Amino acid sequence: MAVNCRRCREAPAVIDIPHHQLSLCAPCFLKHCRDQVQRTIDAHKMLEPGERCLVAVSGGKDSLAVWDILLDLGYPADGVYLGLGIGEYSDASAERARGFAAKRGARLIEVDLATELGFTIPEARGAGRSSCSACGLSKRHLLNRVAVENGYRVLVTGHNLDDEVAVLFGNVMRWDLPYLARQYPTLPEREGFARRVKPLVRLSERETAAYCVIRGIDYIIDECPMAVGNKHLMYKELINALEEKQPGAKYHFFLGFLDRVHPRLEDVGEEDRAGLRPCVRCGSPTIAEVCAFCRLADRSRNKKARRRKRQRVAEEEAPGVPAGPGPSHPEPAGGSRAPHR
Ligand code: SF4
Ligand SMILES: [Zn+2]
Ligand SMILES: [Zn+2]
Numbered sequence: 364m365a366v367n368c369r370r371c372r373e374a375p376a377v378i379d380i381p382h383h384q385l386s387l388c389a390p391c392f393l394k395h396c397r398d399q400v401q402r403t404i405d406a407h408k409m410l411e412p413g414e415r416c417l418v419a420v421s422g423g424k425d426s427l428a429v430w431d432i433l434l435d436l437g438y439p440a441d442g443v444y445l446g447l448g449i450g451e452y453s454d455a456s457a458e459r460a461r462g463f464a465a466k467r468g469a470r471l472i473e474v475d476l477a478t479e480l481g482f483t484i485p486e487a488r489g490a491g492r493s494s495c496s497a498c499g500l501s502k503r504h505l506l507n508r509v510a511v512e513n514g515y516r517v518l519v520t521g522h523n524l525d526d527e528v529a530v531l532f533g534n535v536m537r538w539d540l541p542y543l544a545r546q547y548p549t550l551p552e553r554e555g556f557a558r559r560v561k562p563l564v565r566l567s568e569r570e571t572a573a574y575c576v577i578r579g580i581d582y583i584i585d586e587c588p589m590a591v592g593n594k595h596l597m598y599k600e601l602i603n604a605l606e607e608k609q610p611g612a613k614y615h616f617f618l619g620f621l622d623r624v625h626p627r628l629e630d631v632g633e634e635d636r637a638g639l640r641p642c643v644r645c646g647s648p649t650i651a652e653v654c655a656f657c658r659l660a661d662r663s664r665n666k667k668a669r670r671r672k673r674q675r676v677a678e679e680e681a682p683g684v685p686a687g688p689g690p691s692h693p694e695p696a697g698g699s700r701a702p703h704r
Contacts, residue, residue, distance in 0.1 A: 370395075378573050381610035389577050396574050399565040400432045407549040409560035410517060415439045417515040417557075419506050420463075420471065422456030424582040425521030427463050428571040429563050431578060433519065434467055440519065441470040443509050445502060448476055448483025452588055459583050474509055476501060482663040484589060491662055494589040504647065504656040510557040517552075522561040525568040528613045529598040531620055544632035547625060555646050567613065 365375040366386050374388035380395070387395055404410050418433065420426045420442040433440040444460040447453050457473070464471035477483050480501060487497040510518045527546070534542045552558035563571060575582050590596065606612050641647070642654035649655065 382614035397432055400562045401436055403562050403565050409549050409562055413437060416517040416519050417510050418442045418519040420444050420460045422459035422583045424575045425523050425563055425571045427580050427582050428574045429521045443472045445505060446475040449589055456583050459581055462581055479505055480660055482667055486667050487663040495593050497659055500656050500659055507556055516557055518557040518559050520561055521563055523563045523566055523568050523571055524613055525599055527564050528602055528617050529595040531617060532598045540631045541635040544628040544635055
């Protein structure tokens with residue numbers, strides 16, 4: 364028998380949210396999503412009323428959902444899309460981001476990683492880091508640069524509850540106190556760095572997907588082909604198995620961390636920050652002279668230059684014979700894959 368919405372008690376429910384003990388109809392669910400985002404923004408001082416912000420948009424459900432919700436809540440939110448150079452996957456993601464911007468009449472800034480940094484994510488692979496680690500580092504660096512250069516003081520990302528729980532789980536597994544101290548929905552603005560905020564941390568992946576379906580938002584469902592071996596995917600599988608047996612486990616784990624554990628890590632955070640100094644190249648905070656991003660960029664560009672040299676030598680030695688694989692296409696991948704924000 365169809366269950367009626369617990370809020371309006373009139374329309375049939377279309378989704379249940381176990382951790383809130385709610386079953387909601389479509390309009391009440393959309394209101395629930397907007398309320399959760401506004402509550403998160405207020406609780407963590409993410410945005411002033413009506414403050415302009417820049418949303419990092421990947422074409423996935425989370426980034427498009429947060430952009431849509433911010434616009435509906437009255438925030439003048441523009442988008443930024445980074446072309447990562449991941450073959451057809453990047454082409455399809457860009458189309459979704461452009462389609463959404465056109466439909467909502469919103470501004471979308473497009474930036475190409477290869478043009479800005481001199482390498483794509485497939486080209487950075489193997490330069491001392493996993494694809495996702497190189498990608499995360501490059502995105503953080505470039506998104507901040509785009510925000511600051513375009514006069515935005517706030518950068519919004521679409522990290523949802525499941526993402527934050529997986530990161531928290533990984534940090535707890537290693538008891539990495541500095542990382543735990545840094546894990547918070549708002550990272551304050553500093554000289555040369557925009558404030559970074561995550562307004563979706565109270566909404567699960569299931570909720571953001573349902574939000575997009577109900578709102579008719581066309582998002583990329585295919586998963587990134589470069590995420591093979593991503594540890595967070597393994598953590599998500601484990602946590603989903605736990606959530607099935609114990610509904611609400613994710614929500615209480617993360618919210619409990621923010622309320623009860625994070626405030627006790629203030630000293631760790633201060634100690635961590637005291638050890639940081641600006642990177643001599645880009646000014647990012649680092650414990651070394653040159654930051655992890657600048658070292659990655661050097662390795663990736665050197666790797667690309669060496670490959671080009673090998674190709675040239677091979678072509679000179681055997682004219683007319685193709686010199687091995689092209690420069691930047693990811694291999695088709697099997698196994699576990701990462702969802703896209
Ligand atoms: S899964 Fe995400 S972080 Fe990993 S390479 Fe793809 S886009 Fe980058
Ligand atoms: Zn209702
Ligand atoms: Zn640097």
